[in-house]
Amino acid sequence: MEIAQIVGLGLVATIFLLIIRQEKPVMAVVLSLAFVAVIFLFVVDKISTIVGVITELSHRAEANYFFLGTVLKILGVAYLAEFGAAVCRDSGEEAVAKKVEFGAKIIIAVLALPIMIAILESLMEIMPG
Amino acid sequence: MEILINIVKNLLVIVVIASFLEILLPDNSMRPFVRFTIGLFVILAILNPILATIYSERDLMARAWDLPWEYSGTGDFQETGKQVNRDIQKAGSEVIREKIEQQINSLAILVPGVADLNTRVALDPESGELSEVMLVIRPAHESSEDGAIEAFSSNDQENENLEVVREKLTSMMRNLYGLEDQQVVIKFEGG
Numbered sequence: 001m002e003i004a005q006i007v008g009l010g011l012v013a014t015i016f017l018l019i020i021r022q023e024k025p026v027m028a029v030v031l032s033l034a035f036v037a038v039i040f041l042f043v044v045d046k047i048s049t050i051v052g053v054i055t056e057l058s059h060r061a062e063a064n065y066f067f068l069g070t071v072l073k074i075l076g077v078a079y080l081a082e083f084g085a086a087v088c089r090d091s092g093e094e095a096v097a098k099k100v101e102f103g104a105k106i107i108i109a110v111l112a113l114p115i116m117i118a119i120l121e122s123l124m125e126i127m128p129g
Numbered sequence: 130m131e132i133l134i135n136i137v138k139n140l141l142v143i144v145v146i147a148s149f150l151e152i153l154l155p156d157n158s159m160r161p162f163v164r165f166t167i168g169l170f171v172i173l174a175i176l177n178p179i180l181a182t183i184y185s186e187r188d189l190m191a192r193a194w195d196l197p198w199e200y201s202g203t204g205d206f207q208e209t210g211k212q213v214n215r216d217i218q219k220a221g222s223e224v225i226r227e228k229i230e231q232q233i234n235s236l237a238i239l240v241p242g243v244a245d246l247n248t249r250v251a252l253d254p255e256s257g258e259l260s261e262v263m264l265v266i267r268p269a270h271e272s273s274e275d276g277a278i279e280a281f282s283s284n285d286q287e288n289e290n291l292e293v294v295r296e297k298l299t300s301m302m303r304n305l306y307g308l309e310d311q312q313v314v315i316k317f318e319g320g
Binding site: 074 | 138139140142143145146149150153154155157158159160162163165166167169170172173174176177178180
């Protein structure tokens with residue numbers, strides 16, 4: 001039961017964080033980051049399985065992998081930014097969290113640009129006149 | 130009809146994938162951005178087979194953007210491809226060079242005054258065209274009627290004969306291969 005392990009780990013980390021945060025806030029951030037890393041390592045295999053299945057399905061559906069890859073990349077950026085922003089928020093740095101999210105939004109927009117341009121160019125070519 | 134069925138099937142799969150990706154979306158302020166991109170992906174997935182069916186000779190222009198994405202080591206692949214191309218060209222040039230040398234040998238040996246010759250040709254590495262021909266000639270000495278080898282009566286006459294041979298060979302190369310005079314190098318053995 002991996003979910004039990006994750007939940008247990010989360011509860012333990014929360015209790016430790018509650019204790020440590022009052023004494024040493026810096027260590028609390030470190031512990032929080034370590035917890036994020038452990039959770040990520042727990043699920044990294046499953047993430048790769050999901051990505052593999054989606055890729056396989058898209059190949060079968062003859063979808064362009066460039067675009068699917070971009071979507072997956074954007075998902076990764078969004079999750080990473082969410083983790084970072086959450087850690088910043090936990091430390092009481094709301095402004096930094098906002099900046100992390102802002103950076104992520106810009107990166108997502110840049111990644112989405114090729115897809116958008118591809119659609120627009122193709123549509124413009126199809127349009128008569 | 131079969132094409133249409135295939136398109137619908139593929140679309141179904143893509144919509145399922147898109148829905149699945151929606152589950153994976155993070156629950157924060159970036160959700161609309163990611164949803165927008167997934168929406169674009171679905172539009173593309175719909176447009177792509179339609180375009181491919183209607184305009185059989187074209188596909189989405191962004192197809193070209195696949196290359197740097199799918200092959201991270203594009204530079205290496207390109208360089209390897211160029212190297213293979215160069216090797217093929219080199220091997221081809223070598224065969225062509227040998228054939229031309231044999232051809233010139235066969236023709237030049239027919240020129241009076243040439244006993245034997247050795248031909249070396251150089252091909253332009255870029256265009257593969259003939260760039261230089263070098264002929265090393267062993268001149269034939271005039272024989273007397275009884276078959277004994279007779280020396281040229283004088284150096285002047287010998288030189289004159291060699292010049293005639295040189296002129297004939299140069300002319301032959303000029304006419305056959307379109308070479309300039311300076312591209313034809315003729316040397317005489319012992320001279």
